[in-house]
Structures are given as C-alpha cells and as structure tokens.
Amino acid sequence: MTASAARVVRSRVELAQVPAPGALYRRALLGALPGLGGRRRAPQPPSVELTVTGVPVDRSHLAAYDRVCGFRLTDRLPATFPHIMGFPLALRLMTAPDFPIPLTGVVHVGNRITVHRPISADETLDFTTYAENLRPHDRGRQVDVVLVGSVGGEEVWRGVSTYLGKERTPGGGERRDRAERAPAPAASARWRVEPSVGTAYARVSGDHNPIHTSRLGARLFGFRRPIAHGMWSKARCLAALEPRLPDAYTVDVAFKLPLPLPSTVGFSSTPTGDFALHDSHGRPHLLGTLREEGRAAS
Numbered sequence: 001m002t003a004s005a006a007r008v009v010r011s012r013v014e015l016a017q018v019p020a021p022g023a024l025y026r027r028a029l030l031g032a033l034p035g036l037g038g039r040r041r042a043p044q045p046p047s048v049e050l051t052v053t054g055v056p057v058d059r060s061h062l063a064a065y066d067r068v069c070g071f072r073l074t075d076r077l078p079a080t081f082p083h084i085m086g087f088p089l090a091l092r093l094m095t096a097p098d099f100p101i102p103l104t105g106v107v108h109v110g111n112r113i114t115v116h117r118p119i120s121a122d123e124t125l126d127f128t129t130y131a132e133n134l135r136p137h138d139r140g141r142q143v144d145v146v147l148v149g150s151v152g153g154e155e156v157w158r159g160v161s162t163y164l165g166k167e168r169t170p171g172g173g174e175r176r177d178r179a180e181r182a183p184a185p186a187a188s189a190r191w192r193v194e195p196s197v198g199t200a201y202a203r204v205s206g207d208h209n210p211i212h213t214s215r216l217g218a219r220l221f222g223f224r225r226p227i228a229h230g231m232w233s234k235a236r237c238l239a240a241l242e243p244r245l246p247d248a249y250t251v252d253v254a255f256k257l258p259l260p261l262p263s264t265v266g267f268s269s270t271p272t273g274d275f276a277l278h279d280s281h282g283r284p285h286l287l288g289t290l291r292e293e294g295r296a297a298s
Contacts, residue, residue, distance in 0.1 A: 090161070116155060116156050125151060228258075265285060
C-alpha cells in the first residue's frame with residue numbers, strides 16, 4: 001500500500017448478508033444504456049469499505065467448485081474459493097454510482113491472493129472490501145479492489161484484483177510491457193478447455209458475464225467466441241500445483257491474452273514458483289508466481 005493510500009479514511013458500511021449478484025449485474029447493464037451510462041465518473045475510489053460477517057461455507061457449493069476447477073475434494077478451501085464467496089460484496093462496491101470505472105467492459109488484468117493459513121470448510125468468514133490505487137494506464141485507468149477474509153478477527157486471506165477501464169486518458173500512464181516476448185517454456189501438461197467451462201464456472205462463481213457464456217454476448221464486447229474466465233484459469237493452475245502448495249503463500253497472476261472457448265492450452269511451471277498458460281503458438285494467456293509466506297502472527 002502506498003503512503004497516500006494509507007492515509008485514506010473510509011467509512012464502514014456493514015451489510016446484513018452477501019448481496020445477490022444478479023441484481024447488481026442488472027444495475028450495471030442498466031447504467032450502460034444510452035442516456036444513462038454517460039455520467040462523469042469519480043476521480044477517486046469511493047472512501048467506503050463494505051463488510052459482511054458470519055459467511056458460512058456451503059459444502060455442496062465448494063464441492064461443485066472443486067470439480068469445475070480441478071481441485072481435490074477436501075475440507076480445505078482452495079485459495080481462490082474465498083474470492084468466490086466474497087465477490088458479490090466487491091461487485092456491490094464496483095456497481096456503486098461513485099465507482100470510478102464502469103463495470104461494463106472492465107478488464108480483469110491481474111489478481112494477487114495471500115493465504116495466511118489453511119481455511120477449513122467448517123469456519124465462517126467475515127469479508128471486507130474497498131478500492132484503492134486508482135492510476136492512469138496507456139489504455140485508460142486501473143484500480144485495485146481489495147477483498148479481505150477474516151476468522152474471529154484475524155485476517156486469514158486477502159485478495160487484490162486489478163481492473164482496467166478502457167478510455168482515452170491525456171498523457172497516458174502505466175504502460176504495457178512492449179518488449180519482445182520471451183520463448184514459451186516447455187509445457188508439462190496440455191489441457192483441452194471446452195465451451196462448457198464458461199457456463200459451468202458461471203454457475204459456481206455467480207459471475208454470469210455473457211462474454212464467458214454466450215457467443216452473442218462475447219461478440220458485443222469484441223470477441224469472436226466466448227472466453228474463459230481469468231479466475232477459472234488461475235484456479236485451474238493452482239489445482240495443478242496443489243500437491244506443492246504450502247500452508248501459507250501468495251499467488252500473483254497477470255491475465256494476458258483472452259482464452260477463447262474451446263482451446264487447447266499448455267501449462268508449465270518451474271521449481272522456483274513461476275507458472276504459465278500458453279496457447280499453441282507460445283503466446284501467454286496467464287503468467288503467475290507463487291511464493292511461500294510465513295504464518296500470520298497470532
């Protein structure tokens with residue numbers, strides 16, 4: 001966190017329950033209609049944090065998620081599952097009128113998750129979300145949406161999702177890496193990703209963005225066919241790394257080229273914790289790093 005971000009004073013709003021994502025997506029789509037979606041966006045992230053307490057793990061939901069993403073069926077939550085549990089809270093924040101980037105057309109360009117300790121399915125979690133670090137990019141503006149999961153007042157999980165809102169910005173800002181692409185590492189596995197992944201992940205994640213589930217919806221956003229959800233790609237990579245995962249770790253990924261459905265992708269990993277998904281031409285869909293963390297102090 002930057003020094004300026006640390007000085008931000010946020011008001012706290014506690015919700016009675018996790019919001020229903022369907023109504024929030026309808027709000028976002030309504031705001032994108034001509035005459036309704038052209039309002040001027042706020043110059044800073046909202047100075048508010050949303051929280052909800054006592055969120056239990058639905059074991060049938062967890063099992064369905066494990067199957068779709070390739071995890072073993074256990075009582076330990078995959079690192080990406082708290083993101084699913086708390087995402088509707090973050091979605092509530094992102095669909096607020098004062099959020100600086102409109103949800104429609106936003107691009108998820110990166111995600112970092114820190115697991116401080118294993119989380120069991122019999123624990124209940126409290127979630128808090130807020131936005132920070134709005135900054136220019138050569139294609140628009142980026143913002144970080146932070147989601148924190150706690151048990152009994154102790155932070156056990158933290159996710160930071162970086163979103164890009166495409167727009168014209170004077171002078172630009174943070175630029176994409178335009179250097180020559182390094183050769184793709186040799187794939188240790190090849191996966192066939194079928195179109196059913198889009199709809200199956202939508203069911204277990206609650207994220208029914210049509211770019212993942214509908215050819216027509218994908219075309220409306222400039223894709224010839226549906227694309228896999230980036231968080232499915234991250235989860236699928238973690239499932240492949242599952243035997244090597246420590247109890248506490250940070251996993252950071254950058255989402256690169258969209259993964260069209262269907263596709264065949266190559267998965268690779270190194271002993272130092274780097275991993276990737278590449279297409280048949282060696283172009284990256286996802287680049288990630290995994291590093292072990294010390295346990296959070298009790």
